Amino acid sequence: MVECAEAFVKILDRHVLKDDLFRMEEETTKISIDVIGRVVCDHDFKTLTTDNEFMRTMRNTLAWMPDVQSINPWHRNHPLRPIMWKYYKRKMDKYIGRVLDERFTVRNAEARKTKVKAGIDLALEEYVKESGQNVDSQNIQMDAEFRRFAIDNLLILLFAGHDTTASTICYCYHLLYKHPEALAKVRRELDEVFGAGTSATQQLKDNPYLVNKLEYTLAVIKEVLRLWPPASGVRQGKKGYFVKDPVSGEMLPTEGMNVWTTSMCLGRSAKLWGPDVDEFKPERFLAENADSVPPNAWRPFEKGPRNCIGQELSLIEMKVVLALTLREFDIRVAFDELDALSNDGTLWAKDASFKKGPQKVFGEEMYQILLAAAKPREGMPARIARRKMHNVSNVDLGWYAPKNSWINDLGRVVNGTGTNGFQFNGSQLPDRVEYGVYNWCNMPHVRKEEYVKVSQEFELVYLEPLNPSGNVSAPTYWSVYTNPTNPFVQSGFNGSCQFPQITREGLGDSWQHGKDLYGVYHDLLNFLPSNMSEKVSYRVTNNVITSQVAGILIDGMYTPSTSVPLRIQPTNVDSLEPQYPCPKSTSMYSSYGIGSSAPEWTAHLTAAKPLFNSLDAVSGIASDSTDWHKSFDHYYDNLSARQCHAKPLPCSINDTSNCVSQEMADTVYRLGQYEYSFIYRDSPQSLQAAVGSYGVFLAELADNIRAAVSSQSPVLYRHNIAHDGSVSRLLSILQIEQMVWVGMGSEVVFEIYRKRGYGGKNFIRILWGGQVLRSSNPSLGTVNGKVDLLDVDIFLAYIDGLVGFRAGKVVDFCKS
Structure with missing residues (x-):
């Protein structure tokens, strides 16, 4: 994960050197895919370092998603959409199938006992056990049904996992830029954990548990997810289960329906969070304020047995990315320069309808667009500058x-x-x-x-x-005098050694x-x-x-x-x-x-x-x-x-x-x-x-x-x-x-x-x-020996x- 973050830093550095305008979501997507690939598949998609086939295919699939904002039926019901989806789905199935087959083929029983196991390895071991085969055997067979099931689930993890994490990292950068006091606190915490002016990279490699000390950084991520959650939860209704109307009190049946838990509404409910609900306050999620967080109100990963299985992976990844970038870069949105990106070849430039309609939501230019998951509008057009880190x-x-x-x-x-x-x-x-x-x-x-x-x-x-x-x-001041009646007066100045x-x-x-x-x-x-x-x-x-x-x-x-x-x-x-x-x-x-x-x-x-x-x-x-x-x-x-x-x-x-x-x-x-x-x-x-x-x-x-x-x-x-x-x-x-x-x-x-x-x-x-x-x-x-406008970081x-x-x-x- 740290290696992926290092590659991500190099991408940002290239943008610094070019001093260009770019879409941050395009870059955060790359690191999210590569991290999931490493952790889940033990496979390097190399989206951070190459023009990767899988990345292109996945982004093209997203480009064919319907624009749910538009009232134009042509946008919502494009006749080529099912065909293109099927085409790109087949390409992704083929790519992930190769990854799965490679993992299955290169299995080595002894190596598997000593090596840290990826998610795909754990899934394969469970499959082998349930199929009654010998785990240590070199002649294990994988049936077609399991292969189809495994490919679909890996795609779900890649799609759902990369999308939400990439979006949240963007909003972390944006909200911290808008709230410099919070950004300074995060940077201070990073200084405390890793040392002022010292990169976190090698320290995290040597001691990954240091990421657990980033309490305020985690609070920032949670506050971002409260205000701009990238997804919500949907549950299938069932006979005998009802939802109570909060106004009328009527019990509404859920049978034959989907129940949508909208995280955005929960996170912005003044009834739950109080009058400062729209304010960015990471301190809500610090340990000392745990009792003030309403029960079950924060649920960007949903709740219960069907909560997101990648929750911990996502939170750790975001902490690592922020740890390696927030002290190194200053990042700001640049919607005022958006026209310069109109022909940049990204999925955002392919559909001009994104530029129509409201340009602010909750007073925010970078509102969310529903494109599979909720993404930052226009992919967060951004400018970036390298901060000068001064190692002690x-x-x-x-x-x-x-x-x-x-x-x-x-x-x-x-x-x-x-x-x-x-x-x-x-x-x-x-x-x-x-x-x-x-x-x-x-x-x-x-x-x-x-x-x-x-x-x-x-x-x-x-x-x-x-x-x-x-x-x-x-x-007031002392006016010292002497009286000739006092026999102990000394000659000379009327003073003393009193201090x-x-x-x-x-x-x-x-x-x-x-x-x-x-x-x-x-x-x-x-x-x-x-x-x-x-x-x-x-x-x-x-x-x-x-x-x-x-x-x-x-x-x-x-x-x-x-x-x-x-x-x-x-x-x-x-x-x-x-x-x-x-x-x-x-x-x-x-x-x-x-x-x-x-x-x-x-x-x-x-x-x-x-x-x-x-x-x-x-x-x-x-x-x-x-x-x-x-x-x-x-x-x-x-x-x-x-x-x-x-x-x-x-x-x-x-x-x-x-x-x-x-x-x-x-x-x-x-x-x-x-x-x-x-x-x-x-x-x-x-x-x-x-x-x-x-x-x-x-x-x-x-x-x-x-x-x-x-x-x-x-x-x-x-x-x-x-x-x-x-x-x-x-x-x-x-x-x-x-x-x-x-x-x-x-x-x-x-x-x-x-x-x-x-x-x-x-x-x-x-x-x-x-x-x-x-x-x-x-x-x-x-400055010629003078301490004259010295960088305060030095x-x-x-x-x-x-x-x-x-x-x-x-x-x-x-x-x-």
Whole structure:
């Protein structure tokens, strides 16, 4: 069955290469016949690979079926029809007779005991037993009556089986195209079962039972069969059996009549299925909703002892076909181009009456035509495009070093001067300094003045920013004072080491940040809604400062008049801060970074020993204080916070002439940049450590993106407010080309775009500091190092490859 599906994929690929218009039902018929031939007859009809005699004969037989739509008696009672039917029936009998005779002739008792048996072999064995012959004998005879009976039944299986399955596959493609959210769910399920970007072909060959895991795919097939069943059941009436008229209650006799159970009517009965009966909702058939399916209402294969014996074969075949094609192709109907197929030589082109009459049923152009079984109108004229599958194994998951600069050059850091253009002196940049340079006090973010719009052929569909909290609060702030009555007041700046430090300046920065975001994504791009709604969501961590930042940022964006919910995860599992347990990641950071004795780390601490001595002399910190000397984190925070708020650099309380000089502060800032770059980018271990400690957030981000592009979620904007350590780990995983110490108000924005028009490919652009982020990883930085309109499938494959489905690889790593 998988081999047949592979051949079917090659046929579709040929249509892709030719970029032609074709009738999908013609192609799905081929795979249905070949699958039935393999399973039932152990015979390859080769309809997928050759111009097969049997296929031609069968389609010609169908072409002579009466057009039951037409009121023209000539169509319904064509005088040549019985003759042609008899002619083609004789040809099919002859072909199937040869297949049957071959199977009977080549029987080998020993081989039959070990080989998986086809349907025809099982039938032959039963015949031999019932005729009293020895099953193992090589001289078994087949009488004419059994041969006639076997040929007729094989033809019934081929006709009934291929027709219904081929039609249903067409409607699966069509309804999934019309409902992209359901298509995305099927593709997601295929990713979960077979792996993102990994073909299902070999896996199904190695483990056929994987097809049983396709629960949502099966639900789609069942919902398609509910709405567009290809056949119904007919029962012969009998004396003593009655049908009750649902209106009058009258008992109607069935003797001498045929009772037709119309699957279409059952499947579209609002009385049975409810007010949403005409809506395409595969979820009806998921296991958790089994109790809501009306008893005996779904019966496309009919019910009871005379139900379709090929039911399981048909369902498995359809699951296999969808598994091998839905992630590879985008398929749509093309009734607007139907005239181009008027002379294509198919049975549909031979009878122009198909083009007459109603052109929509249930509001659907691709309604059903009764031609033996119910078939999609005009054979489903279709266009097809190949989707670009990105195998995780083809996406580079390796660590790549950042570019060389003064930041990761220890000699230039220790012996250099100044801050190489980096700013530490306030939220506002000095005159003649362009916006976009590194400003620790107020990092650059997206603004209308600098924002670069993408081409008009792309439309923005989803947005997810992440930024650290900074030093801001809600619409109130602390005004620190002292009272001379308090005997414990210390001299110097009225502050403390309490976290967080709330300042009015930071408050204004955060409000402006929100205003700038709204200015770009609402005013400039018309993407954000004008008012707060379910389309906009904000998430914070368990640290109170993130909630305070969210309050003022939201005020800058929307000035809401009512309370705004802030999404938050429980303390011990929060992925945004992060707080979920991952001791392996913690120990990995400690093995090469802060607190470690690794020479790559201690080299800069040793080189900066004189600086430590000078700083300690001013601060009064003990020279053996491990906490203050295992990195420059504390001195960096202390000095930069003062300068950001225009406070003087500190002096010793014992000797006010002994102060931290600007040169000393600049060296601390350079060393801080060096430390962040080493911890989060320069060390080859940094990628794995970041994946372990922040991979869960990335898995959630990937889920959010998938939900957005598949229209599963109404949310189009998710804003995350976290911490500098959160952003640093994120930049580490993205393998930013140049790592810096993440300053106040830093911002990473994930923009998801869809290309307009047919195909609907999705792309991602990542912004850092208002500019397109540059990545050292070649799979991400595909545009001169920029992550600029990267195929979103590549990005998701990168994330999946690192963190695994639902962060499974993160769990394994953290527990290792």
